[in-house]
Amino acid sequence: MVKRIKHMAVAVKDVDAALASYQRRLSVGEARRVDWPKGRSREAHFSIGEVEIQLCESMDQDGRFAQHILKYGEGVQHMCLVVDDIEAAIAEATADGATLKPCSACNITGSHAHSEGFVAFLAGQAVPGFELEFMQVYTDEDRPAQYATGV
Numbered sequence: 318m319v320k321r322i323k324h325m326a327v328a329v330k331d332v333d334a335a336l337a338s339y340q341r342r343l344s345v346g347e348a349r350r351v352d353w354p355k356g357r358s359r360e361a362h363f364s365i366g367e368v369e370i371q372l373c374e375s376m377d378q379d380g381r382f383a384q385h386i387l388k389y390g391e392g393v394q395h396m397c398l399v400v401d402d403i404e405a406a407i408a409e410a411t412a413d414g415a416t417l418k419p420c421s422a423c424n425i426t427g428s429h430a431h432s433e434g435f436v437a438f439l440a441g442q443a444v445p446g447f448e449l450e451f452m453q454v455y456t457d458e459d460r461p462a463q464y465a466t467g468v
């Protein structure tokens with residue numbers, strides 16, 4: 318079902334300071350800066366091997382990353398897993414007792430379109446240590462027109 322880790326979203330207080338630490342300590346190169354008003358976050362994305370790290374700072378105290386920091390301190394807010402078939406992945410997880418939660422950016426529960434693929438979020442820590450997002454990455458055939466550029 319799960320093919321690989323797509324990204325790890327890390328809740329940070331200050332995305333610029335966090336990125337500087339990653340660049341200094343891990344020799345991370347240039348990051349892609351993403352200001353995402355819909356998600357109310359400022360982000361820096363870069364890869365370590367095949368895994369994308371997304372450093373995410375909420376733009377306000379009600380944001381999901383600010384709320385994560387209040388509860389747990391800075392750290393991984395969720396892990397995104399690439400799946401072949403998102404509806405099958407959801408069915409398998411919910412059959413095992415997991416529940417879905419609304420996407421905090423879109424307020425949609427269950428599979429819906431984001432820029433890179435169809436995504437869904439599971440409630441709470443669906444496995445010990447991690448909140449989970451499933452992503453069925455678009456193919457050329459199923460990519461919605463609004464995400465034609467892939468970004």
Ligand SMILES: [Zn+2]
Pocket residue numbers: 420421422423424425429430431
């Ligand atoms: Zn969404």
